[in-house]
Structure formats: C-alpha cells, structure tokens
Amino acid sequence: MMSDTSQPFAISDAPLGGLPSADTTLLANAPLEVAICEVRFTAESIGVPVETAERVRNSLSESLGIDFTSIQPATQNTMEINLNAGGASWSGDETRGWQIASANGQHSATVFPGSVIWQVADYKRWSISMRRPLDMLLGAIATDLSPSLIQRIGLRYVDRFVDHSCLKPQDWEGKIDGTLLGPICNPGFGSLVTGAQQQVELALDGRHGSVLRHGPIPDPASKSINYLLDLDVFANATWPFRVEEVLDTAERLNRTALSLFQACVSSDYLKSLQGEGQS
Incomplete structure (x- = not known):
C-alpha cells in the first residue's frame, strides 16, 4: 500500500464534490462576520519561541499595512478518552503558543507548535484577506518550527443574514x-416554528468534507430574526509540508465554500447581496 503523502488533489479552480462553479462577483452587502483558516501539521518543535511571534507580528504589519499591537500567550486544550476493560479514562494536555492581534481586533494569528490559525472579521477578498497573510504565516512556520507533514486544512466562514423585515423564521422563505x-x-406546523438549528455533513470526496450549520436566530436589539450560516470546509489528508501546496489547497476549499454558500440562498437574494437593483 502506498503512503498517503501526496498532495491531496491536483491544482484546480473547480469546487470539490462536483459542485458547480460559483459566481465570483463581490458582495456589496456581505453577511460575513468572520473567516477562519486553520492549518494543522506535525513538527519536532514542542514550543513556539516569542521571537517567532514577534517576527509574525512585524511581517503581518508590513505585508497588510495593519497595526498589530498585541502579542499574548495562548493555550490550546486537548482531551483524549481511553476505553479499556475497567471503563473509560480521560487525559488532557495543554499546548502553549502565541496570539498576535491587530489594534482594532479585526485580525489575529495564533501560532501553536502543531497548528496556525488566521482569523479576520474585516474580509475583503480571498487574495488580500486570506492568501497573503497565510503565505506569510506559513513561511514563518516553515522557517522556525520545521514542520514535516500537513495533517488538516480547514476554512470556516460564519455568515449572519440580517433583514429587519424578517420578524419570524417563515419570513426567510424566498431568501434561504x-x-x-x-x-x-x-404546511401543517411551519407557522409554529420558533427555531430550527440544523447541521448538515457533506462528504465531498475521500479526503475532503464540509459541515454546514444553519438556522434562524433572534436579534433582540431589532426584534427581528436573523439567519445564521456557518460553513466549515476541510481537507483531511497527510502530505509533506509545502507552503505553496497548502495555499493552493486552501484556495480550492475557498471556492468550494463559495459554491456551497450560493447553493444556500435563492438566486434573487444572491443578486440583492451583490447589490443588483440598488442605486
């Protein structure tokens, strides 16, 4: 049996899972609240030097033109359940790293010995808001932590659709x-529904999947009903750590997430989000 250490898929612009190509028109009324990318890897390092955090901070500030003022210790807890004849036992572990955050709190990078997380709440477009900072972050990781294998790449997009005319969940018909x-x-009890949080799991292929969490949520401030769409797309595959291949994988996951997003809304509502019909 061959070892699974090849790149998870051939470079392609097409979404995974045979999903249709997405309309790449930028949204004038974007509902995105936060975008997150996590890359997990194996490395010999058991810690992250503060010098690495400082270099990441300086590189982010220079590359993005954003003032990253905060470097704070970060911890990551893991829990393992062991089953045996005597029952179950639990063991936990705590990993330490650093979080580098911008002055306005809209951007942050968290670096652990086995993972790096990039989070942005002020999303512009993939090339600017995600690929450019990821390129810099992964380059720093490659230099300082000497990672050997990629274990997982995940993208998560949390969208909150807001329409103050939607006063009950049923008002989202024709939009979602x-x-x-x-x-x-x-037709029998739909008008009585006050909440319907759901989770949908998709197998895009043998190495890639997606989890879609969605449902109406109340907005107490406006007394209306928002609609939450939480998309997680990921690659679970092991292959040698190469920055450019990680970036290309993440970009294809991004196109897959965009295709899924557009499949979750009506064509008319998508046009309104793109700004069509507005002066």
Whole structure:
C-alpha cells in the first residue's frame, strides 16, 4: 500500500464534490462576520519561541499595512478518552503558543507548535484577506518550527443574514433555499416554528468534507430574526509540508465554500447581496 503523502488533489479552480462553479462577483452587502483558516501539521518543535511571534507580528504589519499591537500567550486544550476493560479514562494536555492581534481586533494569528490559525472579521477578498497573510504565516512556520507533514486544512466562514423585515423564521422563505428551511416550510406546523438549528455533513470526496450549520436566530436589539450560516470546509489528508501546496489547497476549499454558500440562498437574494437593483 502506498503512503498517503501526496498532495491531496491536483491544482484546480473547480469546487470539490462536483459542485458547480460559483459566481465570483463581490458582495456589496456581505453577511460575513468572520473567516477562519486553520492549518494543522506535525513538527519536532514542542514550543513556539516569542521571537517567532514577534517576527509574525512585524511581517503581518508590513505585508497588510495593519497595526498589530498585541502579542499574548495562548493555550490550546486537548482531551483524549481511553476505553479499556475497567471503563473509560480521560487525559488532557495543554499546548502553549502565541496570539498576535491587530489594534482594532479585526485580525489575529495564533501560532501553536502543531497548528496556525488566521482569523479576520474585516474580509475583503480571498487574495488580500486570506492568501497573503497565510503565505506569510506559513513561511514563518516553515522557517522556525520545521514542520514535516500537513495533517488538516480547514476554512470556516460564519455568515449572519440580517433583514429587519424578517420578524419570524417563515419570513426567510424566498431568501434561504427552501431545502434548508425544512420544517419552517411545513404546511401543517411551519407557522409554529420558533427555531430550527440544523447541521448538515457533506462528504465531498475521500479526503475532503464540509459541515454546514444553519438556522434562524433572534436579534433582540431589532426584534427581528436573523439567519445564521456557518460553513466549515476541510481537507483531511497527510502530505509533506509545502507552503505553496497548502495555499493552493486552501484556495480550492475557498471556492468550494463559495459554491456551497450560493447553493444556500435563492438566486434573487444572491443578486440583492451583490447589490443588483440598488442605486
């Protein structure tokens, strides 16, 4: 049997899972609250020197033109459950690293000995908000921590659709695709539904998947109902750590997430998010 250490897929612009190509028009009314990319890897390092955090901070500030003022210790807890004849036992471990955050709190990078996380709340477009900082972060990791293998790449996009005219979950009919609304559209009890948080798991292929969490959520401030769409797309595969291949993998995951996003909303609502019909 051959070892699974090749790149997880051939370079391609097409979304995974046979999903249709997405419309790449930028949204004028983007509902995105936060975008997150996590890259997990194996490395010999058991800690992250503060000098690495300082270099990441300086590189981010120079590359993005954003003032990163904060470097704070970060911890990551893991829990392992061991099953044996005597029952179950739990063991925990704590990993230490650093979080580097911008002055306005809209951008942050967290570096651990086995993972790096980039988070942005002020998303512009993939090339600027994600690929450029990831390129810099992964380059720093490659130099300082000497990673050997990639274990997982995950992208997460949390969207909150806001329409103050939606006063009950049923008002999202015609905006969110009806196949997702499910019980809200039920002719018998749909009008009685006050909440319907759901999780959908997708197998895009043998190495890639997605988890879609969604549902209506109340907005007490406006007394309206928002709609939350939380998309997680990921690659679970092991292959040698090469920065450019990680970036290309993440970019294809991004295109997959965009295709899934557009499949979750109606065509008319997508046009309104793109700003069509507005002066």
